[in-house]
Amino acid sequence: MRRLALALTVALSLALPPVAAIAVQPDEMLEDPALEQRAREISEGLRCLVCRNESIDESNADLARDLRLLVRERLVAGDSNAEVVDFIVDRYGEYVLLRPNARGANLILWTAGPALLILGIGIAVFALRRRPSAAQNDSLSSEEQARLDRLLGK
Amino acid sequence: MIVELGHFALILAALVAVVQMIVPMVGAQNGWRGWMAAAEPAATAQFLFVAFSFAALTYAFVTSDFSLRIVVNNSHTLKPLLYKVTGVWGNHEGSMLLWVLILALFGASAAWFGANLPERLRARVLSVQAAIGVAFYAFILLTSNPFDRLAQPPFDGQDLNPLLQDPGLAFHPPFLYLGYVGLSMAFSFAVAALIEGRVDAAWARWVRPWTLAAWLFLTIGIALGSWWAYYELGWGGFWFWDPVENASFMPWLIAAALLHSAIVTEKREALKSWTILLSILAFGFSLIGTFIVRSGVLTSVHAFANDPERGVFILLILAVFMGGALTLYAARAGAMEAKGVFALASRETALVANNVLLAVSAFVVFIGTVWPLVAELAFNRKLSVGPPFFDAAFTPFMVALAMILPIGSAMPWKRARMGRVMRPLWGIMALSVALGALVWTMQTGRSILAPVGAVLAAWLVLGAGMDLWQRAGRGGLSDKARRLRRLPRADWGKAIAHGGFGITIFGIAAMTAWQVEDIRVAEVGEPFRVGPYEITLESVEEVEGPNYVSTMGMMQVTRSGREVATLTPEKRRYPVAQMPTTEAGIDNGVLRDLYLVIGDRQSGGAWAVRSYIKPFANWIWAGAIIMALGGVMSLTDRRYRVAAGAGKAPRRAVPAE
Numbered sequence: 001m002r003r004l005a006l007a008l009t010v011a012l013s014l015a016l017p018p019v020a021a022i023a024v025q026p027d028e029m030l031e032d033p034a035l036e037q038r039a040r041e042i043s044e045g046l047r048c049l050v051c052r053n054e055s056i057d058e059s060n061a062d063l064a065r066d067l068r069l070l071v072r073e074r075l076v077a078g079d080s081n082a083e084v085v086d087f088i089v090d091r092y093g094e095y096v097l098l099r100p101n102a103r104g105a106n107l108i109l110w111t112a113g114p115a116l117l118i119l120g121i122g123i124a125v126f127a128l129r130r131r132p133s134a135a136q137n138d139s140l141s142s143e144e145q146a147r148l149d150r151l152l153g154k
Numbered sequence: 155m156i157v158e159l160g161h162f163a164l165i166l167a168a169l170v171a172v173v174q175m176i177v178p179m180v181g182a183q184n185g186w187r188g189w190m191a192a193a194e195p196a197a198t199a200q201f202l203f204v205a206f207s208f209a210a211l212t213y214a215f216v217t218s219d220f221s222l223r224i225v226v227n228n229s230h231t232l233k234p235l236l237y238k239v240t241g242v243w244g245n246h247e248g249s250m251l252l253w254v255l256i257l258a259l260f261g262a263s264a265a266w267f268g269a270n271l272p273e274r275l276r277a278r279v280l281s282v283q284a285a286i287g288v289a290f291y292a293f294i295l296l297t298s299n300p301f302d303r304l305a306q307p308p309f310d311g312q313d314l315n316p317l318l319q320d321p322g323l324a325f326h327p328p329f330l331y332l333g334y335v336g337l338s339m340a341f342s343f344a345v346a347a348l349i350e351g352r353v354d355a356a357w358a359r360w361v362r363p364w365t366l367a368a369w370l371f372l373t374i375g376i377a378l379g380s381w382w383a384y385y386e387l388g389w390g391g392f393w394f395w396d397p398v399e400n401a402s403f404m405p406w407l408i409a410a411a412l413l414h415s416a417i418v419t420e421k422r423e424a425l426k427s428w429t430i431l432l433s434i435l436a437f438g439f440s441l442i443g444t445f446i447v448r449s450g451v452l453t454s455v456h457a458f459a460n461d462p463e464r465g466v467f468i469l470l471i472l473a474v475f476m477g478g479a480l481t482l483y484a485a486r487a488g489a490m491e492a493k494g495v496f497a498l499a500s501r502e503t504a505l506v507a508n509n510v511l512l513a514v515s516a517f518v519v520f521i522g523t524v525w526p527l528v529a530e531l532a533f534n535r536k537l538s539v540g541p542p543f544f545d546a547a548f549t550p551f552m553v554a555l556a557m558i559l560p561i562g563s564a565m566p567w568k569r570a571r572m573g574r575v576m577r578p579l580w581g582i583m584a585l586s587v588a589l590g591a592l593v594w595t596m597q598t599g600r601s602i603l604a605p606v607g608a609v610l611a612a613w614l615v616l617g618a619g620m621d622l623w624q625r626a627g628r629g630g631l632s633d634k635a636r637r638l639r640r641l642p643r644a645d646w647g648k649a650i651a652h653g654g655f656g657i658t659i660f661g662i663a664a665m666t667a668w669q670v671e672d673i674r675v676a677e678v679g680e681p682f683r684v685g686p687y688e689i690t691l692e693s694v695e696e697v698e699g700p701n702y703v704s705t706m707g708m709m710q711v712t713r714s715g716r717e718v719a720t721l722t723p724e725k726r727r728y729p730v731a732q733m734p735t736t737e738a739g740i741d742n743g744v745l746r747d748l749y750l751v752i753g754d755r756q757s758g759g760a761w762a763v764r765s766y767i768k769p770f771a772n773w774i775w776a777g778a779i780i781m782a783l784g785g786v787m788s789l790t791d792r793r794y795r796v797a798a799g800a801g802k803a804p805r806r807a808v809p810a811e
Contacts, residue, residue, distance in 0.1 A: 023389060025753070026675045026762050047538045053396045055540065058389055098540025100525070105533045109525050113518040113547045120510040128498060128506070 023058050028065070030072055039072050042084055046071070047096045055098055157222060160210025161301035164251070167203035167258065168291035170196055174261075174284035178277035182349075190277035194265040197280050200287065201262035208242075208255045211300055215242050221307040224248060224300055230313040230730050232701040240324035241314045246448065246464075247300035249327055253444075254290050256328075256335040260364075261287065264339065271360065278346035279339075286338050289471045297464050313701065313730035322382030329375030330402055334440040336368025337405060337433075340412060344433035345479050348486045353430065358420035361433065363789055365416060368436075369409040370785030376402050377778035388736035390749050390766050392665075392774055395544040400523045401443030407516035408436040411509045418505050422494030422567060425502070427487040428509070434479045439516070441472045446523070497569040504562025508555065515551035522547065556610040556659060559652060560617025564624065582620055586612035600667060607663020614656025618649040644791040651784025658777030664770040675756050676763040681712075684765045687748065688712045692720075694752070694761060702726045707752040707761065709739060723752040747771040 024043075030036040040057060046067060048059035056064040056071075067088065074084040088096055102110045174196035181189025214222050215238050218231050228245045229238055243249040261283040268276045294300070317323065343361045347353045379399070384392045393399065412432040418425045449465025496502040522539045529535040560582075564575050590609030597604060625641055626634035672684040681690040692708040705725045711718040721739030728735070741748040746769045753762030 024673055026673055026756075029673060045540075045542055047540060053394065053538075053540065058391070093536060095536045095538055098538055099542035099546070100537050100539055105529060105535065106537070109521060109539070109543075110547070112521045113514065113551070116514045116517055117510070117551075120514050124506050124510055128503065 164207040179281040193280035197265035282342040316728040333372025339364035340433040341437035411512035424494035426490040582616035604667035611660030618653040647788025654780030661773030
């Protein structure tokens with residue numbers, strides 16, 4: 001599948017007119033600035049399926065343009081942001097989400113940072129706690145004390 | 155002929171590396187001085203052979219020798235000379251040759267400047283360094299030979315990817331490799347110390363400059379790449395959390411952690427085993443980065459060279475070196491006895507906190523980067539992890555880091571009294587918060603990001619200033635100024651680098667929060683308003699470049715009647731490479747960038763135009779360069795110039811050569 005996506009990217013970039021298009025075209029934009037703003041926010045979180053790691057908001061690909069138009073269509077139809085995203089995820093799968101959901105195994109992804117931080121602090125505290133005992137060991141052993149006494153002529 | 159000589163020199167370098175890997179190590183185990191001494195000339199010879207090989211490939215590119223496969227694929231007679239030269243590393247094979255060149259250079263520098271190192275340690279370091287070299291020579295010679303000839307040379311080449319024909323990106327790879335490969339020195343020192351079973355302050359004093367150099371090169375390399383993305387990709391983004399960017403960012407984070415923990419090891423002989431572990435991991439992340447970029451296992455914009463065979467080879471290198479080093483670590487780390495004792499409130503603890511935050515943030519980036527792969531293989535889920543995840547999961551660590559930084563750097567070693575540490579800091583903390591509040595009220599109703607960024611930036615910059623002020627001691631201004639001048643450069647470097655971090659934070663926050671964007675169809679000659687500026691598309695012309703054709707817009711920007719700038723955004727087509735690029739028209743400023751992009755011609759003769767006002771954009775890279783400058787400052791500190799470890803070991807007479 002990924003190979004296919006790659007092949008598509010290559011094919012598409014060759015098929016495109018040899019002129020870079022800028023991502024969001026003026027003719028796509030909605031009249032209502034508030035609605036357009038919402039469309040932009042949603043677009044930034046959706047992946048362009050034929051691109052490598054680009055959101056549809058940034059991408060020049062035709063498919064990204066289709067998705068941008070679809071997002072705006074749904075918004076005009078009165079969907080909430082979440083409904084628009086759900087609509088697109090239903091069609092294209094969770095692969096389009098640049099912000100992975102927190103369901104199932106993805107919980108590992110989302111909790112990894114905080115869990116590691118707690119673990120890191122735990123290890124650090126454990127290691128630091130052991131230190132005072134090391135500090136007490138700074139005092140001389142009985143042998144050393146005896147040697148010191150001898151040197152001092154006690 | 156020269157090409158064949160270059161190939162031959164590369165094979166010779168590989169053979170020399172094999173000798174350098176075995177002989178000094180055996181010598182060090184048995185205490186044979188002659189065998190140990192072989193490392194030095196071997197390192198020099200290895201470097202000279204690779205350098206010749208690299209020069210031969212460069213010669214092939216400059217003279218457009220189209221009997222070489224990679225020259226055909228990545229060059230063209232019409233290409234400007236600069237990009238003929240940079241084309242050498244603008245491809246997989248050539249960039250690997252650059253990689254081993256730098257590897258050999260670092261090895262040779264350790265041999266040249268390492269006269270003060272204990273004999274055994276030096277022999278082992280050079281041996282481990284050569285072992286890394288052997289792995290990569292094998293990789294190049296067996297899977298990615300840059301000197302591959304074609305049976306039937308074509309008349310002309312296929313040109314370098316136009317995106318790479320750019321000054322920013324031309325020098326991005328060499329700096330990045332200097333960083334990646336520089337970390338191999340820390341790795342070699344760590345493995346040598348583990349074999350030796352001994353880590354002391356002198357060891358840390360040796361590792362620090364290498365790590366610092368690697369870190370500052372990485373900083374410059376990453377900044378160049380980010381700056382390039384900003385002006386070249388056409389929408390002014392500066393960081394995309396692309397796997398390939400993450401590949402360079404993870405070693406940077408770990409190197410930053412290592413830099414700080416090595417200070418503790420050097421000054422206080424504590425955190426020894428942790429420093430060793432970080433040295434191993436830092437290079438491990440460099441290798442992982444190489445793997446990610448070269449194998450194309452994680453699809454990304456940058457992967458210009460993917461080949462599964464190569465991926466497997468690098469994975470093997472990664473497994474051998476990380477597996478070996480970590481096993482050695484598990485066996486020997488217990489022997490690294492910590493000497494320095496410190497209280498809970500001390501600079502040591504602050505640096506431990508710095509290390510925890512940096513290391514965990516690096517692992518968050520790592521998990522986010524590989525998660526799509528893990529989810530597909532283990533859970534059969536095809537998903538993406540993009541910028542929104544990293545923004546949410548990574549940023550808090552940087553905020554926490556910035557918050558504790560000025561406090562930590564004001565703490566004394568061993569034992570700190572918090573009241574005393576905080577006394578000079580309360581003032582600047584209040585000032586920073588006040589500044590944040592001011593920003594907050596000036597931009598009511600907009601995102602919280604900018605005020606938070608302003609608070610942190612002010613806190614860091616003022617904190618760095620306060621640090622220097624405190625170091626200047628008591629007395630009148632002239633006394634203070636005199637003492638400031640005499641402060642060790644390392645102290646200056648620390649303050650400068652920390653201030654640079656603050657400046658970058660502010661740039662990122664301000665640009666993200668306050669950017670103004672305008673997308674429209676612009677009629678020629680009709681002005682339109684963006685923010686306080688009036689922009690007019692004066693004309694659009696077709697212009698011919700050396701190896702491209704350009705559609706260039708002339709756009710005039712005025713502000714309340716006064717001319718600000720005339721910008722020429724372009725769309726270029728490279729006919730040979732069959733690729734378009736956008737060249738934004740940018741007016742750089744200290745407080746804002748004006749960023750204009752020209753798009754397609756619309757029916758009726760008007761043009762699609764994007765205009766941005768990007769506040770404080772340049773602060774992002776300026777901050778990074780200041781951080782790197784801090785690194786340079788610290789590198790030129792007297793104690794490194796006087797020769798590392800000189801205080802510990804009695805100075806030996808240097809034999810005349």
